[in-house]
Amino acid sequence: MPDPKKWLIDQPLELVPFAKWQRTVNLMASLFKAPAGFIVQHTEEGYQVTIASQQEENPYSVGGIIPADTNIFCRKIVQTRQELYVKAATQEDEWLTNPEVSEDGFNSYLGVPIFWPSGKPFGTICVMDFAITDYDEPYVELIRQFRDIVQADLALLDHFDQFRALAMTDELTGLYNRRGFTTVAEQRIQLAKRNDASLALIYMDMNGLKTVNDQLGHPQGDALLKALAESLKQHFRSSDVLARIGGDEFLLMAETNDLDALAKSCQDIDQQLKHHLAQYSDIRTGVSFGLLQMNDLSRPLESWIQLADEKMYEDKRSRRRD
Template sequence: MSTPQEMRAAYMVTLKRLDWLADDESMLASMDKWQRVVDLMTDLLGATAGYIVEYNEKLGFRATLTSQNDENPFRQVPGKPEPISSNIYCRRVVESKAPFYERDARGKSEWADNHELTDDGYVSYYGVPLCWPNGVVFGSLCVFDTKPTGYEKRLIELLECFRDLIEADLRLYEQYQIMRTLSTTDPLTGLNNRAGFEMLAHQKIRIAKRYHHNIGIIFIDLDNMKHWNDDYGHAAGDAALRAVAKAITESIREVDICGRVGGDEFAVLGYVRNRGDLTTIVARVRNALSNVKLSVPKAKSPIRESPEVSSGTAVFFEPLDQSLEDMMAVADLEMYRDKKRRRK
C-alpha cells in the first residue's frame, strides 16, 4: 500500500495533466499575474521583448507569454513549439539550469544558426531558469533586445525576484495537483477512487453529448473476496485487488477511465461503438488475471489460484438522457447477474 509520501514522490514525475501548463484552466489566474510580470520586466530593462518560455522534454520549447509593449514585433504567442534541437538562447538556460546572458551575439559562430538572431534580429538575451520545486526545469523567464545591452546588476537581481514570484506559483500548482490527486485516488490500487471516477465520468459524458458518442460502462467485481481474506489473509486480499486493478489498466484503451468504486468493485467508462467493445475489454482482463501468480509472504497458506472476476456491461446510445448514477446502476445489476450465474 502506497503512503501519501510515496504517492507524492511518484506524482512529482508526472505533475502536469497537459503537455503545456499554459493550457491548464486552473492556471488562468496565475497567467494574468505572469503577464504583468513580463510586461513590467520588459519595461524596466528597456528590452525589445520579454517572454516566459515553457520547456517540454519531448516537444521542445513554447512561448507561454510575451510582452505587450509596442516595440515587441511578436505580441501574439505562437502555438507551434520550437524543436528541442533548435539552437535558441533559451536552450542554453534549460540545459545549464543557470542564468545566461548574451550581451551581443553578432558575429559569434555559436549562434550562426540561431533564427532568433538571424531572422528576428535579437542580438542580446538574458534568461533565468524557472524550476519546479523538485528542481526539474519548467522553462525560462527572459528578455530579448535588437541592440547590444549591458544590464545593471540591480536590474538582473530584480529579474531574479520576478523568477521567484513565478516559481512560487509553480509550487502552489504542485500542491494543488497533489492534494487533488490524493483526494481522488485509491491508495491501495492507485486507481481513481469513487469520487475521482465520478468526476472524470461526468466530464466524459458531457463530451459524449456534445459530439454524439455512445457511452459504455463495465462493472467488475473480485469473486470470493471473503475467501481471499479468510483463507489467505488480508494481505492476500489486498494483493488480489491490486492484481485486478493492474489487469484493468493494462486492458482498457487510453481514452477510457477506470476506478475502484467499492471494496471489491471496479468500474470502467468510455466511448464505444457497441457492446462488443466492452466484451473485448472484459476478455482481456480475465485473460490477464488467468496468468497472475500471487506471492504473498504473509499469506496464511500457499496461494495456488488466480483472482477471478464477475462483470457487467451496459451501452447507452446517444442521445444520452440517463444520469451517471442510472448508467452505473444498470452495469452493476448486470454484474450481479453474472456473479449469480458463475456461482451455479
C-alpha cells in the same frame, strides 16, 4: 501538471497564472526600461513566446515559435542551463547569425533559466533591448527573483496535480476511486456526445473476498484485489476508465459498442482470478459483472450505474444457482 512536451499556452489548464505572469513581465520590462520582456518555453519543437511584455516597440507576440536549431539567446541558456548577459551582441561574432540581432535589431539580452519541478529546463525569462546596456548586479538579482516567482507557480501546479491524483485514486490498486470515476466518466460522456461515440459500462464485483479475508487474512485479500486490478489493466485499454469504488466493487467505462468483446474480457478476468487461488479448493472466488450499452447519454450517470449494478446482481445470483 502541464505536459512538458507540449506548449503551455495550448493546454486547457485553468490554474496556470498567465495573468499574473503577464503583470510580472510587464513590471520587469518597465523596471529595466527595456522595450521587450518575455517568458519563453522550450520543447523539442523549438522556442515559443509564452508571455510577451505589452509595449508597442516589442516585435514579438505570444505564440510565436522559433525552430529549435536557430541561433537565439534563449537556446544558449537552455543548452548551458546558465544565465546569459550579452551587453552588445552586434560586437560579438557568436550572435551575428542570431535573427533577433541581424533582423530585429536587438543588441542587449539578459536572461535566466526556468526549470520544471522535475529539474528539466522549461525555458527562460528575459529582457531585451535595442541599445547596448550595462546592468549592475541588483538588476541581475531582480530578474532572478522574477524567475523564482514563475518556478514557484510551476511547483504549485505540480503539487496540485499530485493532491488531485491522490484524491481521485484508490491507494491499494492504483485505479480511480468513486470520486475519480465520476469525474473522468462525466468528461468521457461529454466527449462521446460531441463525437457521436458509443460507451459501455461494467459493474464488477469480486466473489469470495470476505472468505479470503476470514480464512487467509487481509494481506491475502489485498493481494487478490491487486491481482484483479492488474488483470483489468491487462484486458482493457489505457483510455478506458477503471475504478475500485468499494471494498470488492469495481466500475469500468469503455468507448465501444462491442459488448461481446467486453463480456469475453470479463470472463477471462474471472478465470484469472480463480486461478490466483487455485490451491485453495474450498474458496470460491472470481467476479460477477453487469454489462450494458449506454445508449442514451442524456441520462444521468448514476442511473446507468444503478442499472449495471442490478445486472451484476443477476449474474451473481445465477452463479450461486450453478
